[in-house]
Amino acid sequence: MKNRDSKVGKTKILLIYTGGTIGMVKDYDTGALKAFNFNKLIKNIPELGQLDCTIDSISFDTPIDSSNMNVGHWVNIATIIEDHYDSHDGFVVLHGSDTMSYTSSALSYMLENLRKPVIFTGSQLPIGDLRTDAKENLITSIQIAALREDNMPVVQEVGLYFEYKLYRANRTTKINAEHFEAFASLNYPALIESGVHLKVNREYLFRANSTKRLKVHKVMDQNVVILKLFPGFNQTVLHSILNSPNLKAVVLETYGSGNAPTDEWFTLELKKAMEREIFIINVTQCSGGSVLMGRYETSKQLEKLQIINGKDITTEAAITKLMYLLGNNISPKLFKTIYETSLRGEMQ
Secondary structure, eight states: OEEOOOOSSSEEEEEEEOOSGGGEEEOTTTOOEEEOOGGGHHHHOGGGGGSSEEEEEEEOSSOOOGGGOOHHHHHHHHHHHHHHTTTOSEEEEEOOSTTHHHHHHHHHHHEETOOSOEEEEOOSSOTTSTTOSHHHHHHHHHHHHTOEETTEESOOSEEEEETTEEEEGGGOEEOOSSSSOOEEOTTSOOSEEESSSEEEOGGGOOOOSOOOOOEEOOOOOOOEEEEEOOTTOOHHHHHHHHTOTTOOEEEEEEBTTTBOOOOHHHHHHHHHHHHTTOEEEEEESSSSOOOOTTSSHHHHHHHHTTOEEOTTOOHHHHHHHHHHHHHTTOOHHHHHHHHTSOSSSOOO
16 A cells, blocks of 8 residues: 655655554544554654655555564565655655564664664554554654654654664663653663654764665565573583584574573584584673673683674664675675674674
8 A cells, every 4th residue: 555645845754554553543432453544644643744845655555563573574574665665755654563673673774874764653552542652653753763863864764663762673672661761771772752743863863984876685584593501501402503504694692791501512502603604692691781702701712612792782683783794695704704894883
């Protein structure tokens, strides 16, 4: 479905509805939720008429619950942005909150040389509910996507807006299933804060080093796994996972600042996997903080193995970065160096 309001000369924003709570309205006769008709967007949210921009919209033919989001859907979103990149000044993606950090992190890698805003948002309550957060999230996301200074977009990266704050998308994680403040970015400050005025923290905004045209990467390798350590984790399970057919890489969620068991079997299993050119990324399972391998005795063996240091990257950004780099057939000799380099501001 596509809707176009063709006013001339205004900033043009494309709204992409993939699914999720934000796009639902309640049928008060049955109590059931049904998909919102975006052809009636301005009618249902007249406040949007006060924004000095033109809003077009595209919806997935079948709205996707974010729990069913997959790589194919990521490619679909990226392709829509690619197809409308020259005709529009900014993009707002409406998405279910459960996997929004994964999708938005993936898009940050897939959209190389991005020079326009791609803002993800959603809501905890449907758009028609009395106490909904959907209207504010949607209106402010569009306003942020339309922000310009010296005829250039203020935001030139993939962001995630929720509950009065715009974050760098690949720095976010969902922390709450019930509160309106559903997301956090514990290792990187908010880019924009919404109050009486929009406060833009310009020093934190991402700027691509290149002036090249947008390049959209559509191959994401899914032969990866996230492995979270816990007391009682055993050799049989580790051996089974590391010897899974076609496995290419592992995001290893370790304790604290990158610590792991010092048992000989644990180190040996990792070493054997690395000899088979399986990449292993050390990330902390803490919501905030960074991996500092070698700081404690319990991480020195990982440092000696030359396991890839995930630094302060989120798990969501770590796994999608793996899929992106593997999909680009990065040389095994260069993989560690490239992974430990910040590509889209996802790590320090």
